[in-house]
Amino acid sequence: MTHLRSSLFLGFAFGIVALHLAVVGLLPMLNQRWIIIGTLSLGHGTLLAIGLGAGAFAARYQVRRLSTVLHAAIAGAIAALPLAALATVMLHVNLRWMFIALSPDLLHMLTFGLAAPIGLGLLMFAGGALGVAGCLLSWAPARLRHALIWGCTAFVIAGVFQELIQIMMQANDWTATIQDVLYTWEGLTPQGAAILFLCGVLAGGGSGLLRTRTAARGNGSPQAVRRRRSTNMAIVLAVLIVFPLVAGSYIGQVMMLVGLYILMGMGLNLEVGLAGLLDLGFVAFFAVGAYTTAILTADSAHALASYTVLPSLTIWEAMPISVLMAVVVGVAFGMPVLGVRGDYLAVATMGLGEIVRVLVASDFAAPLLGGAQGILQIPRPAIGGLVLNDPVALFYVTLAAAMVAAWFAWRLENSRLGRAWMALRDDEDVAQALGINLVKAKLLAYGLGAAFAGLAGSIFATMLGAIYPSSFQLLISINVLALIIVGGMGSLPGVVVGAAVLIGLPELLREFGEYRYLFYGAALVIMMRIRPEGLWPSPTRRRELHADDALPETDGESIAMAAD
Amino acid sequence: MNFVDIALWAMRFTVLAVVLGGTIGTLIRSRYGITEWLDFLVFGVTLGSIYAQVALGYTMVYGVLRLINFAHGDIMMTGAFAGYFVATATDHSGLLASDPFLAIGLTLLVSVAVSTTIAVLTERLAYRPFRHVRGLAPLICAIGVSFFLEQTFRGMFGSSIKAYPDLHWTPADFVIGGYPIPKIDVLVVACAIISMAVLYAIVHHTRMGTAMRAVAEDTDTAALMGIDVNRVVVFTFALGGAMAGIAGVFYAFVFKQVYFYMGFTPGIKAFGAAVLGGIGNVPGAMIGGFFLGIVESVGPALFFDGIGITAPYQLRDVIAFTLLIMVLIFRPHGLLGERLAKQRA
Numbered sequence: 001m002t003h004l005r006s007s008l009f010l011g012f013a014f015g016i017v018a019l020h021l022a023v024v025g026l027l028p029m030l031n032q033r034w035i036i037i038g039t040l041s042l043g044h045g046t047l048l049a050i051g052l053g054a055g056a057f058a059a060r061y062q063v064r065r066l067s068t069v070l071h072a073a074i075a076g077a078i079a080a081l082p083l084a085a086l087a088t089v090m091l092h093v094n095l096r097w098m099f100i101a102l103s104p105d106l107l108h109m110l111t112f113g114l115a116a117p118i119g120l121g122l123l124m125f126a127g128g129a130l131g132v133a134g135c136l137l138s139w140a141p142a143r144l145r146h147a148l149i150w151g152c153t154a155f156v157i158a159g160v161f162q163e164l165i166q167i168m169m170q171a172n173d174w175t176a177t178i179q180d181v182l183y184t185w186e187g188l189t190p191q192g193a194a195i196l197f198l199c200g201v202l203a204g205g206g207s208g209l210l211r212t213r214t215a216a217r218g219n220g221s222p223q224a225v226r227r228r229r230s231t232n233m234a235i236v237l238a239v240l241i242v243f244p245l246v247a248g249s250y251i252g253q254v255m256m257l258v259g260l261y262i263l264m265g266m267g268l269n270l271e272v273g274l275a276g277l278l279d280l281g282f283v284a285f286f287a288v289g290a291y292t293t294a295i296l297t298a299d300s301a302h303a304l305a306s307y308t309v310l311p312s313l314t315i316w317e318a319m320p321i322s323v324l325m326a327v328v329v330g331v332a333f334g335m336p337v338l339g340v341r342g343d344y345l346a347v348a349t350m351g352l353g354e355i356v357r358v359l360v361a362s363d364f365a366a367p368l369l370g371g372a373q374g375i376l377q378i379p380r381p382a383i384g385g386l387v388l389n390d391p392v393a394l395f396y397v398t399l400a401a402a403m404v405a406a407w408f409a410w411r412l413e414n415s416r417l418g419r420a421w422m423a424l425r426d427d428e429d430v431a432q433a434l435g436i437n438l439v440k441a442k443l444l445a446y447g448l449g450a451a452f453a454g455l456a457g458s459i460f461a462t463m464l465g466a467i468y469p470s471s472f473q474l475l476i477s478i479n480v481l482a483l484i485i486v487g488g489m490g491s492l493p494g495v496v497v498g499a500a501v502l503i504g505l506p507e508l509l510r511e512f513g514e515y516r517y518l519f520y521g522a523a524l525v526i527m528m529r530i531r532p533e534g535l536w537p538s539p540t541r542r543r544e545l546h547a548d549d550a551l552p553e554t555d556g557e558s559i560a561m562a563a564d
Numbered sequence: 565m566n567f568v569d570i571a572l573w574a575m576r577f578t579v580l581a582v583v584l585g586g587t588i589g590t591l592i593r594s595r596y597g598i599t600e601w602l603d604f605l606v607f608g609v610t611l612g613s614i615y616a617q618v619a620l621g622y623t624m625v626y627g628v629l630r631l632i633n634f635a636h637g638d639i640m641m642t643g644a645f646a647g648y649f650v651a652t653a654t655d656h657s658g659l660l661a662s663d664p665f666l667a668i669g670l671t672l673l674v675s676v677a678v679s680t681t682i683a684v685l686t687e688r689l690a691y692r693p694f695r696h697v698r699g700l701a702p703l704i705c706a707i708g709v710s711f712f713l714e715q716t717f718r719g720m721f722g723s724s725i726k727a728y729p730d731l732h733w734t735p736a737d738f739v740i741g742g743y744p745i746p747k748i749d750v751l752v753v754a755c756a757i758i759s760m761a762v763l764y765a766i767v768h769h770t771r772m773g774t775a776m777r778a779v780a781e782d783t784d785t786a787a788l789m790g791i792d793v794n795r796v797v798v799f800t801f802a803l804g805g806a807m808a809g810i811a812g813v814f815y816a817f818v819f820k821q822v823y824f825y826m827g828f829t830p831g832i833k834a835f836g837a838a839v840l841g842g843i844g845n846v847p848g849a850m851i852g853g854f855f856l857g858i859v860e861s862v863g864p865a866l867f868f869d870g871i872g873i874t875a876p877y878q879l880r881d882v883i884a885f886t887l888l889i890m891v892l893i894f895r896p897h898g899l900l901g902e903r904l905a906k907q908r909a
Contacts, residue, residue, distance in 0.1 A: 020716070023719070023720050024715075024716055024719030024720055025719045025720070026719065098649060098721070099720050099721070100720070100721060100722045101719060101720060272700075278700060278703070332571075335567075335568055335571040335572070336571060336572060336575055336889070336893050337889075337892075337893060338568055339893065340892055340893060340896070343631075343632045343703055344839075344892050344896060346632075346703060347632065347832070347835060347836075347839075347888065347892065348888070348889050348892040348893065350832065351832070351836075351885035351886075351888045351889045351892075352885075352889060354832075354881060354885050355881075355882050355885050355886065355889075358878065358879060358881050358882050358885075359879070359882065361878070362875065362878045362879055363874050363875040363878060364873045364874055364875065364878070364879060439566075439568055478707060478711075481704075481707075482707075485700075485704055489700075514718075514719075514723075515715065515719065517711045517714070517715045518711070518712060518715035518716065518719065520708070520711050521707075521708040521709065521710070521711030521712030521713075521714075521715060522708065522712055523708070524704050524705065524707060524708030524711070525690050525705050525708040525709065525712070528694065528701045528704055528705050528708070529693060532701060
């Protein structure tokens, strides 16, 4: 009986998720994006995933019997129930004045364009069928399941990112012919989807074979590991350098934004991940870097050059000064809050950040900082006579800065200071008792973290050419914090992964831009629940957070023998 | 006397200089008359009553769970939104004009129902799994919930600013001693005092309230004494959510605007008020709320204008945040609180 109840509950939970997506307006928007044109939209894909998920979860801890299949079917059908109820209500009552997302498109999608009872019945039946499919899928042998997942992932990604892939493919002649086979207008053709599915399955099988082969060979000596890691990094670097040239300037712009966030992420990683100082006022350092660069280099009335004897500087000269100013402000922020801990530190730094934001936008500071109009006419960097005007060139600047910063961050992490920070994070009082100078360590954390942000701010200022106070909201601090959390606190590769997922993906899926914070919010909670160490954690972190899982079995015998 | 102490003394000195210098400067200039100061004061008390109600939610949840519920300001927003639909409905049907108290009562009822439900749901889904996790996880989840609520409401109801109906009371002011006091402000303050009195009665004179205070003092011992901690936590969130819902409706009536992001800044300020009064301390939150409201309302005119800052109202938030930071640095246990705060770390 309890199995049935849990299936009902699971189905209902999935159904509420689907209902939420519909009411919030995501489902109709997802419906606009085609994967396979005319047949399968991203909205349909989401509903399919929900149905399959309901069935798979319902069958997860149950024995392989017919009754379990029935439970999964019920779970799937129940998952469809809230949507069916919504559609029924929408047919009779117009709720659009209140819930703006309940459009006729949504109704059309939910009823498959058929008349009400048939369409809704079909919806529930589809839910049930998907539940059964999910249940069977979860019972399938792992090899088959992985193959199917690889295949589906391949063609879904090709379909969702079709715009970018099509742009890339149009460049070359023979890729253009492939493109004609795979794509049409805004989505995949059915045969294109089939081809990509097969490719995905093969790739999945191939990678599985590769993994078993390398596992059989063994991991190798430390020198081999280091060599492998260096070659991996070299490959990644080569890809990063070549990719924007191939993929076009839009991708270059996205990658530059990701690069900036990686810079900031590395800075906040020092403060939060290593030293455990939760700093939500991080955007203030970013703002200091940007504004310093602006008032030193801009060609406007707000630049220092126009009302003092100081000359107007180039970007390259202004960058170190911006970083220095950011460090000064970082230390200034850190000094008052040295004694504050935990959540209170988060709120205190948030308050400091907000004060900076309000000051920067106010009329009071307008003579110096430009007020609400911001500072315009910031020049682009120039090497020799060549002005770096296009996004790809600026991306290379960002990449260079990020690599320098990454090197610094890596060396800091493995230095005495880095270990002092980690001691500070684990327990301040013990760290102090062991002789670590808390004041120095904390101030260095704030200062160095701010330095990274200042550098990012400087590049941001020159990238945009103008800065406005509205770009320096608390939201940026929380963005950076979120990407560290999702990527893995205290780990440098984690910062890169986090930035790619949380910044890069929403930029690529531009029309869902309004919903990115919804995803952030859900992702934060879900990540904390299922994978608190992040997507690419540092090994120590993973050990710490899963310490209880790895406890060795003790049996009476070994203890008895030890006692002898 | 190392440089950190110097920095802290410099901070104290700067704030004191701004406060004293500004006050003296304003009084010398005497740009504002008695009517204006009274306006500021009345508005400050009104705003303060709203902050006090939101602060109560923060302080109760912190007392019981040691968690800063970042999403509490957004729960206030949910209440305000729910109330918006009822209020406009009563306005269209004429109920607001004919029987305003009934209309406002209905608005409050629906708003409280919605905000309480959402508060309890967030506790169940997002906070309970992390009840025994130390470290950053609960805080991160709170931030996540805050985003989630804001964006859900934006998706459901749109990102445009919605206006609460005007109450059309003519005359709009009570005239006391020759000075006008807006009727809506009197209503808000009166209702706030009533609701806070009810809350105080619940916390100090009912069994559940005693259970709440027991759990706040020592959760494990309370559990050993037979108190169902889960139920107490749910009750706390429900109470806090209800207060936030009422505060949301009144905030919307006073400021006449409802939009999905409205809960965030008042939420942070109310948290400052809760810390000012002493986190975990119910009368402290009330005092802190009123104090913050008055300081925020009177402050720009009193302090900033006196030292010659142009457009002082833009820097209104600076006062609230500075107060918050000063409290967190120099007196984390607040005015009335015991030293809970240092224990927490």
